[in-house]
Amino acid sequence: MEMTGAPARLRGRPSWLLNSAALQATRLVNDGFAAVGARRYHYKLLATLEEFGPASQADLSRRGGVDRSDVVAAVNELAERGFVERAVDPADRRRNIVTITEAGTRHLEHLDEVLAGAQDALLAPLSAAEREELVGMLGRIVEHHS
Amino acid sequence: MEMTGAPARLRGRPSWLLNSAALQATRLVNDGFAAVGARRYHYKLLATLEEFGPASQADLSRRGGVDRSDVVAAVNELAERGFVERAVDPADRRRNIVTITEAGTRHLEHLDEVLAGAQDALLAPLSAAEREELVGMLGRIVEHHS
DNA sequence: GTGGATCGTTGGCGCGACCAACAAGTGGGT
DNA sequence: ACCCACTTGTTGGTCGCGCCAACGATCCAC
Numbered sequence: 001m002e003m004t005g006a007p008a009r010l011r012g013r014p015s016w017l018l019n020s021a022a023l024q025a026t027r028l029v030n031d032g033f034a035a036v037g038a039r040r041y042h043y044k045l046l047a048t049l050e051e052f053g054p055a056s057q058a059d060l061s062r063r064g065g066v067d068r069s070d071v072v073a074a075v076n077e078l079a080e081r082g083f084v085e086r087a088v089d090p091a092d093r094r095r096n097i098v099t100i101t102e103a104g105t106r107h108l109e110h111l112d113e114v115l116a117g118a119q120d121a122l123l124a125p126l127s128a129a130e131r132e133e134l135v136g137m138l139g140r141i142v143e144h145h146s
Numbered sequence: 147m148e149m150t151g152a153p154a155r156l157r158g159r160p161s162w163l164l165n166s167a168a169l170q171a172t173r174l175v176n177d178g179f180a181a182v183g184a185r186r187y188h189y190k191l192l193a194t195l196e197e198f199g200p201a202s203q204a205d206l207s208r209r210g211g212v213d214r215s216d217v218v219a220a221v222n223e224l225a226e227r228g229f230v231e232r233a234v235d236p237a238d239r240r241r242n243i244v245t246i247t248e249a250g251t252r253h254l255e256h257l258d259e260v261l262a263g264a265q266d267a268l269l270a271p272l273s274a275a276e277r278e279e280l281v282g283m284l285g286r287i288v289e290h291h292s
Numbered sequence: 293g294t295g296g297a298t299c300g301t302t303g304g305c306g307c308g309a310c311c312a313a314c315a316a317g318t319g320g321g322t
Numbered sequence: 323a324c325c326c327a328c329t330t331g332t333t334g335g336t337c338g339c340g341c342c343a344a345c346g347a348t349c350c351a352c
Contacts, residue, residue, distance in 0.1 A: 005209050007193040009258070014265050014277065015171035017284035022168030023340080024291045025161035030307085039307075047153040058330055064152065067310060072332060094317045094330040112155070119160050125290040130283055131160065137272060137280050138163035144271040145170045169309085176338085185338075204299060213341060218301060240299040240348045 025122050032114035037081075038107075041066060041074040043115070046083065046108040049100040056095040083107050171268050178260035183227075184253075187212060187220040189261070192229065192254040195246040202241040229253050 010016045033039055044064045049055065052063065057075060061068045075098055078084040083104030089095035100108070123131050156162045179185055190210045195201065198209065203221060207214045221244055224230040229250030235241035246254070269277050 006211065007190075007197045007209075009193040009197065010190065011285075012281065013261065014269055014281055014284070015168075015175050015261070017281060017288055018164070018168040018171045018268075020288045021284050022161075022164040024287070025164045026307095027340095029161050041308085044153070044156065047155040051153045051155065056330075057332095067308095068331070069311085069333075069335095070309080092318070092330085096331070115159065115161070122164075122287065122291075123160055125286045126283060133279065134283050135158065135160055135163060137276055138160070138167050139157075140271045141170070141268065142163055142166045145268075172338095187339085202299075203301095213339095214299080215301070215303085215342085216340080238299085238349070242300070 021122075025118070028118040028121050029115060032118050033111065036107075036110065036114070038111060041070060042078060042083075043108070043111050045071070045074050045078065045098075046100060046104055046111070049084065049098065050105060050108055054097050054099040056089065056097060058095070060098060078104065081107075167268075171264070174264040174267050175261060178264050179257065182253075182256065182260070184257060187216060188224055188229075189254070189257050191217070191220050191224065191244075192246060192250055192257070195230065195244065196251060196254055200243050200245040202235065202243060204241070206244060224250065 006016075029040065033043070044066060045060055048060055048064050055063070057071045058068060060066065060075075061071045064071075066074070075084060075086065075096075079086055081103075083101060085099045085101055086096045087099070089097045123134075126134065152162075175186065179189070190212060191206055194206055194210050201209070203217045204214060206212065206221075207217045210217075212220070221230060221232065221242075225232055227249075229247060231245045231247055232242045233245070235243045269280075272280065
């Protein structure tokens, strides 16, 4: 039952395991999102808006670690579907204040369910205690490099 | 340049942590590889060749989980720099038997050192015992989805 | 032989993570 | 009041990685 034909040099490397697991996670999440016409950037932006309230695109960029140019595209797509609204900031006419709509909030909740399902599928072979441990260790790694 | 406070919805999600950690790993590895003009596919192919001996491109594709078309490009690049040799299989003229050269072996060893350094930098905040645990859990996840 | 499979190769796709440049707008210093 | 430095949104790229479709050439079973 061993499909792990990968070279031994790779099989034990944390960076390779991390990439493989992340690729699997990405596949699960993307499949779920694609079924409702969404992608990861959409979730990131909607989640940021829902948590911190209306923000300019530059703020969204900084907060979410997304490039300004990529925010433009994602906001375009979200606005096109009515999940978000763009309005020029009267106090600073360079800025677009982006606001999540009710439909956007509902969409976000839907994406949350999809995402939760993906986590379960991803971590299936791990116990609840192990999942916590994994999250803790990954969190420390991520925080350390920031 | 950094997300000083990603949304809580994301911060705790295994899939997001996995992607963030993997991105960091990728950055570390790529930076090291780029310094010697290599990329990840190169290492994968060279490691496979060194461990299992000469193989056709289709074999390399299957063994390394790399698409046939991507093997073509990587073998081109490796052959151009003398790390690998292509020869038509006389027993089956469809096949190219790819062989690692001595220069290729040396290159691989160099890449191994680079890679080892990247692992250390990546896992800096984790103890030796924790690293083993992490590798174990990730391994189970990867194996489960294969 | 003929048909079906396999091999290398070309060319393409989409996503995510970037970067450079620009016009419009803002604010501080003088 | 003016200029300069900076920010913001936007356009238009680059690169790597993971894929997929199709083609001519070759091989193998029948």
